[in-house]
Amino acid sequence: MHQVLEQHIRAKLGTDTAGLEEVISYFQPLELKRNDYLLREGELCRSCYFIVNGVIQVFTIDAVGNETTRDFILEEHWLMEINSFLQQVPSKEFFRAAEPSQVLCISREHFMDLSARFPQFEKMYRQILELSYANSVYRINSFVSMDALERLRWMMDHQPKLFTRLSSKMIASYLGISPETYTRLKGKL
DSSP states (O other): OOOHHHHHHHHHTTTOTHHHHHHHOEEEEEEEEETTTTEOOOBBBEEEEEEEEEOOOEEOOOTSSSSSEEEEEEEEOEHHHHHHHHHBOOOOEEEESSEEEEEEEHHHHHHHHHHHHHHHHHHHHHHHHHHHHHHHHHHHHEEEEHHHHHHHHHHHHOOOOHHHHHHHHHHHHTTTOOOOHHHHHHHOO
16 A cells, blocks of 8 residues: 555655655555545544545535535545644544545644655645645536536546446535436436
C-alpha cells in the first residue's frame, strides 16, 4: 500500500522528496469492509486518509434520517473533515466505505509535525486542499444550475466509474434526488 502513496507523492513533488521515507513511515494501513466507518458525525477527525483503493462516501444525515452525499473519494485521493481536523471540533459529516477499501491514515499530530518539518509535504498538502476546494466549488456551482437529468448526465461524463461501483441509492443521494427519480431518469437516457 505504501508504494502507491510514495508514487503519488513523487508525482506531486517531482525531485523535491527529501524526507519522503520518514513521511511515509507515519502512515498506517487500514482495511475496510463495505459500510465500515472512518468517521461519524460528532466525532473529532483525528486522522488524514489517503485512499489506496476503494470508495469512501462522505455524507450527512438530516433530522429525519435522510442521507445527503457530498462526495465519493476514490483511489489516490485524500480525505479529511477539514474543520474538525484543523480546529478539533466535532465533525458534521460521516465517512463510510462504499466498497471494500484500503486506506492509509496519518494522525493529526504526525501530520502537523511533518508539515512543519518538511516544507515540501506542507506544499503538497496545500495543493491537495486547493484542488479539493476547486473541485467542490465547481461541482456545487454546476449542480445548482442543473436540473436532475443534467446532473445525471454530468456524472456520466465526469465520473462514469461510480455507476459500476455504487448502489442506485448512493448515486441518487449524490445527485440530490430520490432513488425513484434516479430510476425514472435512467430510462430517459
